[in-house]
Amino acid sequence: MRTNRSLVISVVIVLIGLVLVGKLFLIQVTDDSYLRKAERNAIQRIVDHPYRGLIYDRNNELMVYNNPVFDLMVIPKEFSIKDTARFCDLFRIKEETLIENLNLAKKYSWVKPSPLIKQISNEEFARVQDFLIDYPGLFVMTRSVRSYPQPVAASALGYIGEISRSQLGNDSTSYYRQGDYVGLSGLEAYYEPELRGRKGAKYKLVNVRGIEKGSFKNGDLDTLSIAGRNLQSTIDLDLQVYGERLMEGKRGSIVALEPKTGEVLAMISAPSYDPNQLTGSLFGSNYLQLNQDMNKPLFNRPIMAMYPPGSIFKIVQSLVGLQEGILTPNTTFSCNRSLVNCHNHPSPTNLFGAIRNSCNPYYHQAFRMIINQGISSNTFTDTQIGLDNWRESVMKFGLGSQLGIDMHGEKRGSIPSSELYDRVYGKGRWRYSTIYSLSIGQGEMLVTPLQMANLASIFANKGYYYPPHLIKSIDGDPSRIPEKFQTKMDTGIDPHHFDLIQDAMAEALYGTASRAIIKDITIAGKTGTAQNPSGEDHSVFIAFAPKEDPKIAIAVYVENSGWGGRAAASTASLLIEKYLRGHITRPALEDYVLEGNFIY
Template sequence: MLENRKYIIIGAFCLVGLIYLSRLFYLQILDDSYSLESSNNSIKRVIEIPYRGQVYDRNGKLIVYNTPVYDLYVTPKQVRIPDTTAFCRMMEMTRAEFDSIMNLAKEYSPVKPSLFVRQLSKEDFARIQDALVDYRGFEPRMSSMRTYPARTLSNALGYVSEISKKQLENQEIPYYRQGDYIGHNGLEEQYEEVLRGRRGVKFVMQNVRGVAKGSFKNGLYDTAAVAGKNLYTGIDVEVQKYADSLMQNRIGSVIAVEPSTGEILVSVSAPTYDPNLLSSRHFSKNYVKLLRDPYKPLINRPIMASYRPGSTFKLIQALIAQQQGTLTPNMVYGHGGSPMRCHCHGGNNLRGAVRFSCNPYFYNVFRKMIYHNGDPNTFKASAIGLRQWHDAVEKFGIGQKLGVDLPTELKGSLPDVETYDKLYRGKNTWKFSNIYSLSIGEGELLVNPLKLVNLAATIANRGWYITPHYVKGIGRVGEGIPQEYLKRHETDIAYQHYLPVIEGMRMAVAAGTVNKMADIPGIDLCGKTGTAQNNKFGHKYDHSIFIGFAPMNNPKIAIAVFVEYGGWGGSAAAPVAALIAERYLKRKTEATKLDEHVKKQYLLPPVSMLPGYKGPKKAPQIRKPEPVQKDTGRKVEKLKPMMASNSGE
């Protein structure tokens, strides 16, 4: 019995030994993958970076494409440079630059490759290619550089640059390596995973000097790189470039959408810059220069700038009041009893009040809304009414992020009961006299241009909107669009309440607060002017606003224009909107006099007027606004210091 056990144990040990020997034979003789991993001196693993997806406009015109370039990587441990001076001369760099780059590479890793020089053109690489054989430790890799033929849309597109150390450390799923490129800001960041594609791996045989001798096993173990998907946008690049030209010598923004789809047609942030500046080897130098520009060209104003909406907000007031039942289209208000004065003669109905932007009219409309609940307690009535008003305004997308497909949208501010409880340090410490500036879009209200173009689209659609978005297709037109950009959002305002407001908007352009030249024949533009206060320098330098849509029936374009320091909304912003609507609808500009008039205007303020300037508070006299029919009123009494002063159009 014991003898049998001895043989069993011996047999078990022999079996285990045989298994180990078989495994070793397989790994060392039969399995090429083991040989592959252990043959770094003869077989090199090369990562293939895929081409990023290209970007097109709504008509198939190329906005962004890839230009082939070469990146040069260095592995410090392997570096052998016989003559450093000659090497620096060949690379067109100073010895100090060379030492700095090498020190950074050593800090990252002595044995791992890191970026030495990026984006060498084909011509530059051809010049140094043969000489690199004499300098061990340097490895060229094929790459690509983003190129922008239209030279527009810089803020909305974003840019591609080397991944930061923080981004590397914060990866949830490890993908990027030191020296990799990644999208920053704009569409490049928002759709990074779609645009970047999928890496490939190629195994290359090389000799002891690192010279490639061909593919290993005829590419049996290679994995092909998969190019990123193309991005199709709703942008009309022809109209986009025209809008850029109209916003020269101005600070502000233009954003236009197709009301029926929510697709963004035009997105201008002025002043702008050539996006090619941030896709060259001189990225760092150009970025710092743009960052230090006092006019802040890197800010994407359509979604990041915050303004008071001014008189454009009166449209929302009119719609909510009608739905609530406190306003009818034929209701007339005069100027009596209002703390706000106006430049119209008063006694208007709703259409006339929108046409002439009557401040006292909308003061009374707002007051009646707030006190609609009939509570005899003044403080309690204000709180109840404001809460109802806040909930109704919120359905227009105000005071929240709309969800545009860009990573830097700001939500703005829509004050509520809690806002004023905090502002006035307690409940029942404020009343209507503290909040009436909201009636004409002033006070604590803050919106970005995206919110107001969405309002214009909502009115154009008579009560609903689709979240504004840039994407029109991923991979192919109409495919891959996120579901949130196909969903309708209802405002719960009845269709019939929009009709008198739209009629008033049409009258405002035809014979109201808008420069008469902006009523271009055949466009049928409906709009509303606004003036956002710039209290630091007085009303002459207020920000000019216009929102509208065209044509009046079956609208094809909704638009919002902000011109900072532009004065009246009807003089600076409205003509820009009218010309862009004409170019989009007619595909040409027939209003040549208006075009010349707009392009001759110089509304760029001196640096001393910009936010953050530490000099004297008195504004320099740069120009006077164009003489047009005034479309704003000023309040008579001064509000409490913690309240924003209110002015309307």
Template sequence: MIKNRKYYIPAIFIVVGIIFLIKLFSIQVMDSRYKLAAENNVINKVIEYPYRGLIYDRNNKIIVHNTPTYDIMVVPKEVQVGDTAKFCSLFDITREEFENKVAAAKKYSYIKQSLFFPQLSNREFASIQDKLIEYKGFYPVARTVRNYPDSVLANGLGYIGEVSKRQLERDTSNYYKSGDYIGISGMEAAYEKELRGKRGVKYKLVNVRGIEKGSFNDGRFDTASVPGNNLISSIDLDLQKYAEYLMKDKVGSIVAIEPSTGEVLALVSSPSYDPNQLSGRKYSSNFTQLNQDSLKPLFNRPIMATYRPGSVFKLVQSLIALQEGVITPATRVVCNRGIINCHGAHTNADLHDAIKFSCNPYFYSTFRRIINQGKDPKMNVDSRIGLKTWDEYLYKLGFGRKLGVDIPNEQKGLVPEPSYYNRYYGEGGWNFYTIYSLSIGEGELLTTPLQVANLAAILANRGYFIRPHLVKGIDTPDSYLKLDYNREDTGINPEHFNTVVNAMAEIVNGTARVAKVDDITICGKTGTVQNKNSYDHSAFMSFAPKENPKIALSVYVENAGWGGGVAAAISGLLIEKYIKGEVSENRAWVENYVMTKAYLKNL
């Protein structure tokens, strides 16, 4: 054994040498990662972010555009900061903030870029650009932020924000990286894929001081960014601005729809906020402030708030009863106020006058005829059959379900089914007399302002609607893609709309005359929505003109009382503004009446 040691020792050295040679060959020739790591010492990979698509109104007026900014990115492995206090002064941050930001970047990746300081303006970046090159590991990246020249439609447009860790984990396409921005709500979220574009990348040679020396390999590995597509919205910017003006100091919503297309002309949630507040470096602090506001400006009332529809729903009862054949336009009902309270001077109304005077006993009787048609001798069973039929009509009319508007967070409201009452009263423990408050749009029934505006569109169209939407088309560099939406029929014969529509026209000439506009026949229905917590809500649903309608509306003003007041006044002003282009001088008093009403004190 001792004799053989002189062979073992050289053999060991030879084997070790061979191992080193193989490893060296692997590092230098077979494995490109180390080559790239070496090149990264002199090559700066710069992400080129695309311009996010713009958003226009229906008349090609700009609603959203982009403003250039600079993000400062950090690669923790490369960070060399001699004088930390001097570096922090560039960004007006504390040493603790600096350490937290670098620690967060290390947690994400030690060798990849991540966001250190966001959205410096051109002026701010120019003031630190020459000084920044003294600190290794920090790189400026050109970006853009959203800008809103008219500061309207905040809840419809939505906002963008930095992609969250959870969103990154859910991103199966692997498109997003830390520090990217993504649509969070509204159109920005719904049309994220169309708006975001495609990022590019450039490889730039830099010296030891971080100064650019040109493209790497003549730009052979560079890829250009692709701008996002533009959206052509259905919004009429002038109408939107005027509608928001009229809702100043009020809580509520406005939804305006073009009946023939389902295009949303205006979408107002009040109180709202300036969308520029959620664009830029102060996004986080502004969001926190808005989110904590007791008036909930981030809450998108037109599609998320639910109200009892009130007397507006008497039109629905009329159409269902006519279709079911349980009444005719000539059917008369005595206004027996001992059964249910009523208002107005009428005694024995037919359907036309019952709508015109909003007769509660008439619709109590009408609803009973819908619910109890004698299809079963047991009243509770008969009521269950009738309610199921009623529910089916409401679904076709767009209630108790999401209409599918093209922005997120739409609520479906509530249309109580037999199972709903079974849970509370037990099967067989309820009948018509348990649920009769539904007859006048009260009780458990809940609707959204969007659904009520859609009902106005159904009435305008005499029996059908097109799914409401805020985007008409997508403008690409090569073509314009018009978005098409299917027509939905309600199953109610067009002839049944005549009596209802004629009565609606007389309402505007009578109890809601504040909405009347010369030379335009407006059809409307008031709604005074019960609110047990405070004052009643003022609601008004309308469309105009009576023939060949151009606009359908729902207006809700919380705590404002009777629907023939401020809600009707706002509706008339908006119809006149949209159809005539301006409000006539002889109706300036109506605008003054609306603007002197402030209901925040009633909350």
């Protein structure tokens, strides 16, 4: 009996031994998951963040570069402070912030590094670097923030900031981690994939206490970061700087385009801000201050502000009427002020005179002919069909929809349809007398300054445009820019109709914008006054020049500045001269614009 019991015990021991040996074999030879877990505990991965691509202007002037900053990293298990007050004073951090950041680091890991103080500037790092030896568990990781040699073009260039939780959740590429920086607006956001580069990594061996013991596998797994691609923008930096100077102390926007390509030469939103404010450790406080500013410097007016186009829209009405054969150059109407108010000019007038003198009653009558063509026997139905047909023609000018510029947040504007009036008044309960204000660019019609500049390009090009864009090349290769910016868009208007339009626009300056006239440069332009129910009207002007071979198309909005022939036309004229000649020959006009007393 005792022998059998000993045998059973021996067999059990042998079986247990075999199981353990087999398990060890699986762990050490077959299954490497435990090895990977051990390595993860013993290996510290340090991310090598790449430099973002640089941004240049169209003449290769540097607009955005990288400035190194330093993140102070902490390994909680090794870190200790004997004098908290001295530490906070030395590193210029509040005690509650220090405690909060250290607790977050401990929550993440006791033996892995976490940021304790972010974005220490070069100057600050030079001041504190000799004291780091007094605090075990601290080390520095180099990062970079954006810097701007010229404090301009903030709305166009955009800014970068720490990625949000929602953005991180929507990152399908798994590229980003909490704490990474990402483009949040402007070119920085739109071209984020090109600008961000590719991260590298270094792997270090650490012991159980997190102390570094050298490179893992002699650095064979380390990878170098790859800098982002450089962008050449379409902006002319000198023109941008001059335009922002002219708009100081004012509210409004300027968009200047190269008509033949759709390239943005200048994009000015006023009031603006120094883009250097939204970099470095003061990003949060500066952003909050700018966001609460009543003048809305963060509001990108060129693509987000919407206004009635005013009299400028009369040119579009003229072209639609000419194309449909409803108007001819000889179509004549009297300036009947019982229909709508107007200013003094010869009457009756033909189409050329209507454009030159900006005759409101002319377009009241012309628009009624365009809308009510007798398509049906019912007046209401005829107006509805006519309005929708007219809207379809107008939207080919890039109005009522996004032009697709390479920036996020572009507004569509509004070209009203019959559906809108059906909702407001009821189906069959509105007619031409309800919508006649559309004839002169008022009423429910809204456009952005970018769309108005694009209109100027269409008039310059005699019927086509390329979608406005801010990028000229990527890493020196123009073929890398999105294909849509190289796609010609046609308005469906025969080019010969633009001959009369261009001549009338050139002549119009002598009637409504004499300040804009430049000796030896023929400008074709049109003034406008956008109605503002809450104050002085907005001054509007669009133009292109030289008329014979257009190099620049421009739209200027100066809010609360009254008549378009004053503020907007004067500003546009100076920018046109600056771009075409490189200098200004009318210092008195420049002083007038800089002073800004346009109402009196």
